[in-house]
Amino acid sequence: MTKEYGVGVIGCGNISEAYFRLIPMFKNLKVVACADLHMAAAEAKAEQFGILAQDVDALLANPDVDVVVNLTIPEAHYPVSKKALEAGKHVYSEKPFVLTIEQGEDLRRIANEKGLRVGSAPDTYLGGSHQYARNLIDSGKLGKIMSGTCHVLGPGMEMWHPNPDFFFQPGGGPILDMGPYYVNNLVNLIGPVKRVVALANKAKEERTITNGPRNGEKVPVIVATNIHAVLEFTSGAQVALMASWDVWAHRHQNMELYGTDGAIFVPDPNFFGGKVEVAGTDREPQEVEVWDHPMTAKNYDFSWGTQANYRGVGLSDMMASLETGGDYRCSLDRSLHTIDVLTSILKSAEEGKAVDIRTTCTQPAAFGIDEARALLR
Secondary structure (H helix, E strand, O other), X not given: OOOOEEEEEEOXXXXXXXXXXXXHHEOOEEEEEXXXXXXXXXXXXXXXXXXXXXXXXXXXHOOXXXXXXXXXXXXXXXXXXXXXXXXXXXXXXXXXXXXXXXXXXXXXXXXXXXXXXXXXXXXXXXXXXXXXXXXXXXXXXXXXXXXXXXXXXXXXXXXXXXXXXXHHOOOOHHHHHOHHHHHHHHHHHHOOEEEEEEEEEOOOOEEEOOOOOOOOOEEEOOOOOEEEEEEEEOOOOEEEEEEEOOOOOOOOXXXXXXXXXXXXXXXXXXXXXXXXXXXXXXXXXXXEOOOXXXXXXXXXXXXXXXXXXXXXXHHHHHHXXXXXXXXXXXXXXXXXXXXXXXXXXXXXXXXXXXXXXXXXXXXXXXXXXXXXXXHEO
């Protein structure tokens, strides 16, 4: 019989809705409590989802909570996760789970001392479309992947997020906010990164909120919002990454990878599903039928349409690893490697030179149909 682990959510803001709604899909997880600096926010979610609202200290002392899901703002991720580990709880954090390598290593030290797991979003690369892309690359059909391009481009967050301040503060910006989706998926598809070089700037010194109760308020822009980088992988591949919140329109694909025998067009790594296209030596991209993976089905309504959304699968996989004693895909090693890559991109842009990546990791194990089904109720 599968063991069920009690989940405590800290941070009841915008992203928490998806976790509260989707975690119950996984048979080894049960949300039992939530907390927030603003008690009213925790009480609202507790009433909505039939769980207990507590302050942070009470949640960390709750014996029914085995693992903390940390959904606080980026600058708070490290201290909140550290406090949870010190309280004897496993931790799964939203991205970026730390802002420096040193913070990540400190969490590793505490986790190792206490025999605890630390994991981090994003887990979108475990979606069926991305795993199908992984399957095609692993098959050798495209030859060896030697280059590629990635684009995550838009005008910013202030048009839709009611409190977008943190997006433009240290720990935010398109590289640390959106970059994890892209780098995680690249590591999934072609392995770890060896070196980066980048340039960066910003188009505005402040942004105007245009929605919600703070409509019209100005938000200062402290971080770069337009970054061009090239990532050199241990495998020899070189991939260009452009991340910007200064773009109103474009015609770039989210992710393209070019092999010696073909090319693959990968859907938006921010989502679990999407269209996969492949071209061979005929140079004609064709959509391919994605396999019947359980994390491809469209199951979640966004304002712009229904999408596949399985946030929490990385957490479920992490907790399942406690039973086997094996690796888990959204591991501290891989999450810290992603942070190393992203912060090195910003460092390269600031210093005007290439930066070697200090960490490394293995590719996560492919996440096949049977493995995915085994986690779902």
